[in-house]
Amino acid sequence: MTNNTAALSPEEAGLRAHPAPIARFESVSPNKTDETGGSRGFSFALAPGSFHILTGAPGSGKTSILRLLCMVERPGRGRIQLFGRDVESMSRTEAAAARRRIGVMFPDLPLLEHLSVFENAALVPRISGRNRREYAPEVVEVLRWVGLGRKLDEKPAGLSTGEKRCLAIARAVANGPEVILADEPTADLDAVSTRRVLRLLAELASSGATVLMATTDEGLAATSGAQIMHLQDGRLVLVEPASPGLVP
Amino acid sequence: MKSRSQAILPHGGERVWPHIATFAFLSFLAALLAVAAVAGSRLVVDFAERLQGSATVVVHGAGLESPDAAAARATEILAGTKGVARAWMLAPQRADALVAGLIDGDLTDGRLPSTDSAGPPIIAVSFAPGAATNAASLNHLLRSDGLTVAVDDHRIWSSRLWQAAAITAAVVTLAWLALFLAATLVMRLATRRVLQVRKDLVRLLHVSGASDGYIAGMFRARIGSYAALAAFGGAAVAVIVAATCRYAGAPELAWTDLAAALCWPAIAVAVSVSATTGATRAVLKLTP
Structure with a gap:
């Protein structure tokens, strides 16, 4: 991961190219104490429709960045802008509304075992207060897209690990979010399922969503064709994609 | 689905x-x-409410007049008094029962005659609604007629x-x-x-x-x-x-x-x- 690398400043990370980024980190550190190796914290911007993969060793801060982005953690230092708003200035209601524009796939977010595949996928449209008649066709379409169209009424317990991961993707994207955050979405998956999950995320990016995925699998990231952001020694390093991979 | x-x-x-x-x-x-x-x-x-509009009059005999005769006269006077809706003499047993709780057990040895009353006659009075008549005025009225009475104002109980x-x-x-x-x-x-x-x-x-x-x-x-x-x-x-x-x-x-x-x-x-x-x-x- 040393070739084609450079330390990122907000400008270098895409601010110039995309004057209205979906999300922007400015010298952000998850904690008040400096854990970024003496650097000034993480700075980067995510352009609309971009596909980024965040790599780094376990504990390097990948998950923290994702959690900061969806506002389930607050930064110890620095400034985060999301959808053009400073997250610190958002009220709880505004933060909840902003979260509904973000699809999340975190390993600690469970599927609801008592609900069907359809009801699991329809969770976010439902809590957004949308009419069931309105969102049901969209959810069914998303479930068909992830390959679960024939299992709408099944319970998650009856799904394979790969299918559960696809259901988590469906739940994350069913409400048409502008940003998708996926933390280790391919962990514990076989090669076929891994490619499938990666292809789905790439398709979402190509359809206009901003995708940020975290993984420790640098080989997978290198072949994905996505923009790679590597966390090393408390610094965020930009790695150019080695191959076009899956991203169109 | x-x-x-x-x-x-x-x-x-x-x-x-x-x-x-x-x-x-x-x-x-x-x-x-x-x-x-x-x-x-x-x-x-x-x-x-019942107490508020009522009183009881205990009548004692005086001179040659027996307690029962005095009570009958008092009832007649009270019945004709303005502001009194009704006045009636309580049956002896009921009068005894009423005073039993008020008389110290040591004095009566816990026993009261069941037929011939040992206690004084008692007249129950109910006032007409809104009447200005009260226990004090009844006491004054009956005493002025030579009767020895004790009028119990129920408003104190109330x-x-x-x-x-x-x-x-x-x-x-x-x-x-x-x-x-x-x-x-x-x-x-x-x-x-x-x-x-x-x-x-x-x-x-x-x-x-x-x-x-x-x-x-x-x-x-x-x-x-x-x-x-x-x-x-x-x-x-x-x-x-x-x-x-x-x-x-x-x-x-x-x-x-x-x-x-x-x-x-x-x-x-x-x-x-x-x-x-x-x-x-x-x-x-x-x-x-």
């Missing part, structure tokens, strides 16, 4: 039955207390009765307040328990963009349904107990008094809604 949405909050596994059982017991006590308070209040008002009723009402209010606070505490604990059991779901909903109000509403509905069931159960048992008492020999208890028990479930649901909302929001405030 089923046409109706399933509940996001799963049923069962919350292990809050001790809280709900406690809430049901508190509901039982509160409902029973409500019935007792309403019945007691009704009896006090009824009794006080004021003591009201004092006792006020103290009882204060105790009942405090007891209700204590039950109210205990019920609130139990519901808060039940909510925290459910939130603890469902913490993964709460985190999922929070991250997925559910507002605090949405999450609180979901738990409010669930805990509220438990509280409503427990409150109705407790109140139903209280009604059964009160009805049994009525049958078993408490005729003072009116059937309408039992309706007071039904006010508790409504209050209990309000308690539950308030406690659940408070507890849920307190927990959610800890999240960013």
Whole structure:
């Protein structure tokens, strides 16, 4: 991961190219104490429709960045802008509304075992207060897209690990979010399922969503064709994609 | 795909039955207390009204005139007095029973004659509504006619009765307040328990963009349904107990008094809604 690398400043990370980024980190550190190796914290911007993969060793801060982005953690230092708003200035209601524009796939977010595949996928449209008649066709379409169209009424317990991961993707994207955050979405998956999950995320990016995925699998990231952001020694390093991979 | 949405909050596994059982017991006590308070209040008002418009006159013989002759004359005078609706001599047994409690047991040795009365004759007087006549004026009137009487003004009893009723009402209010606070505490604990059991779901909903109000509403509905069931159960048992008492020999208890028990479930649901909302929001405030 040393070739084609450079330390990122907000400008270098895409601010110039995309004057209205979906999300922007400015010298952000998850904690008040400096854990970024003496650097000034993480700075980067995510352009609309971009596909980024965040790599780094376990504990390097990948998950923290994702959690900061969806506002389930607050930064110890620095400034985060999301959808053009400073997250610190958002009220709880505004933060909840902003979260509904973000699809999340975190390993600690469970599927609801008592609900069907359809009801699991329809969770976010439902809590957004949308009419069931309105969102049901969209959810069914998303479930068909992830390959679960024939299992709408099944319970998650009856799904394979790969299918559960696809259901988590469906739940994350069913409400048409502008940003998708996926933390280790391919962990514990076989090669076929891994490619499938990666292809789905790439398709979402190509359809206009901003995708940020975290993984420790640098080989997978290198072949994905996505923009790679590597966390090393408390610094965020930009790695150019080695191959076009899956991203169109 | 089923046409109706399933509940996001799963049923069962919350292990809050001790809280709900406690809430049901508190509901039982509160409902029973409500019935007792309403019945007691009704009896006090009824009794006080009767006392307010009445007096008793104890007549003693004087000179050659026997007590019974003096009582007959006094009854005649009282019956013709303006402001007196009715005056009648109590039967000797009833008069003896009335004074029995007032006479020290040592003096009478606990025995009173059953046929020939040992006590003085007593005249009961009921005043006309709104009449200015009172015990003092009757006393003056009868004494001016040469009768030796003692007029008992029941309004003194009435004021003591009201004092006792006020103290009882204060105790009942405090007891209700204590039950109210205990019920609130139990519901808060039940909510925290459910939130603890469902913490993964709460985190999922929070991250997925559910507002605090949405999450609180979901738990409010669930805990509220438990509280409503427990409150109705407790109140139903209280009604059964009160009805049994009525049958078993408490005729003072009116059937309408039992309706007071039904006010508790409504209050209990309000308690539950308030406690659940408070507890849920307190927990959610800890999240960013």
